[in-house]
Amino acid sequence: MSIITHRSMWIALVFALFLSACTDATQINNDSEAVTESPITSLTVYKSRSCKCCQKWVNHIEEHGFDADVSNVTLMSRIKDKYGVAPNYRSCHTALSPDGFVFEGHIPAKFIQQFLDNIPEGAVGLSVPAMPIGSPGMEVGDQFHPYLILQLNDDGSATTYAEVNTYEEQF
Numbered sequence: 001m002s003i004i005t006h007r008s009m010w011i012a013l014v015f016a017l018f019l020s021a022c023t024d025a026t027q028i029n030n031d032s033e034a035v036t037e038s039p040i041t042s043l044t045v046y047k048s049r050s051c052k053c054c055q056k057w058v059n060h061i062e063e064h065g066f067d068a069d070v071s072n073v074t075l076m077s078r079i080k081d082k083y084g085v086a087p088n089y090r091s092c093h094t095a096l097s098p099d100g101f102v103f104e105g106h107i108p109a110k111f112i113q114q115f116l117d118n119i120p121e122g123a124v125g126l127s128v129p130a131m132p133i134g135s136p137g138m139e140v141g142d143q144f145h146p147y148l149i150l151q152l153n154d155d156g157s158a159t160t161y162a163e164v165n166t167y168e169e170q171f
């Protein structure tokens with residue numbers, strides 16, 4: 001066997017080992033990603049076409065792993081009536097999970113995911129009534145007003161699900 005042939009075989013062997021190592025490393029990386037990724041949750045969002053804070057909230061939930069199917073609605077009160085959101089728990093937009101849970105207002109994505117991962121017994125959804133300054137979609141400079149996230153219950157009542165006392169607690 002000539003030196004050139006011997007050297008070519010070595011180069012081919014080293015290249016084959018390199019490709020094999022890269023393929024194995026890629027497979028390991030892909031396997032670990034598959035384990036750590038959480039499934040994307042879709043939400044149907046009903047909002048007014050002209051509401052900028054609603055669109056900012058949609059951007060927020062999408063940036064935090066949700067897939068939003070947005071429907072622009074003229075009479076939001078009809079949507080809220082249809083899904084049983086009492087007037088004192090209403091805000092500017094309403095979102096629904098595929099399982100029918102209601103998310104009313106500027107709820108941080110983190111709390112929606114927390115709710116969906118461990119649904120409280122008797123709960124039909126969450127609400128952030130009104131439009132608190134500093135909540136996702138309602139950012140105004142560095143202003144922030146603490147607010148409550150309410151759990152809406154199947155008997156029509158609401159209980160405190162979470163208190164958000166600082167801007168950072170939303171993320």
